[in-house]
Amino acid sequence: MNQSRSFFKKVYDITRKIPEGKVTTYGAIAKSIGSPQAARMVGWALNKCEAEKEFVPAHRVVNRNGLLTGKLHFNKGLTMEELLKAEGIEIENLKIKNFELVFWDPYKELI
DNA sequence: TTAGTGACTGTAG
DNA sequence: GCTACAGCCACTA
Numbered sequence: 008m009n010q011s012r013s014f015f016k017k018v019y020d021i022t023r024k025i026p027e028g029k030v031t032t033y034g035a036i037a038k039s040i041g042s043p044q045a046a047r048m049v050g051w052a053l054n055k056c057e058a059e060k061e062f063v064p065a066h067r068v069v070n071r072n073g074l075l076t077g078k079l080h081f082n083k084g085l086t087m088e089e090l091l092k093a094e095g096i097e098i099e100n101l102k103i104k105n106f107e108l109v110f111w112d113p114y115k116e117l118i
Numbered sequence: 119t120t121a122g123t124g125a126c127t128g129t130a131g
Numbered sequence: 132g133c134t135a136c137a138g139c140c141a142c143t144a
Contacts, residue, residue, distance in 0.1 A: 014140060033126050037139085043127075044139040050125030051141075070126060077125035 014040055018052040018063075021113045025067045028094045029111035030103060032071045039113040046071075054080050066090040073106030 017040045025031055033046035042048075053065040054077075066087035070076045075087045078101055088098045097104040 015142090034128095037126080042139060044137095045141090046126035046139080047124055048126090048140050048142095051123085052125095054125060055142080065125080068125080075125090080125050 015052050018049050019061055022063045024116050025064055025111055030067045030069055030109050031111050031113055034071050036113055039117050073103035075101040
């Protein structure tokens, strides 16, 4: 694989593996890649997901507080909140209520 | 080529 | 308990 884009590619790959009705965090994805401190790049990569013309459920990725910080970048008709609610995830004030219950750890998929 | 930025996280004060 | 700072990697100008 191209290690140059490994980070970028892995972000998409992991994010696409997120099951419906589940969510994960930038740090969890970054940690699965091997750079938990590079969570910023995960969010940035998801920002470019549309530019790559690759379908990535970026709405299932939130910060470690369960807050939809990326909603501002998802102003494409349906918001992250609407998409997540459609999957059965309860949200209040852009924050996932049962975050621990719907949290999906990408690291388990890498085992 | 160099510098700046970014949807975050963890530690320190 | 809350606020502030530094670090991470990759892309764009």
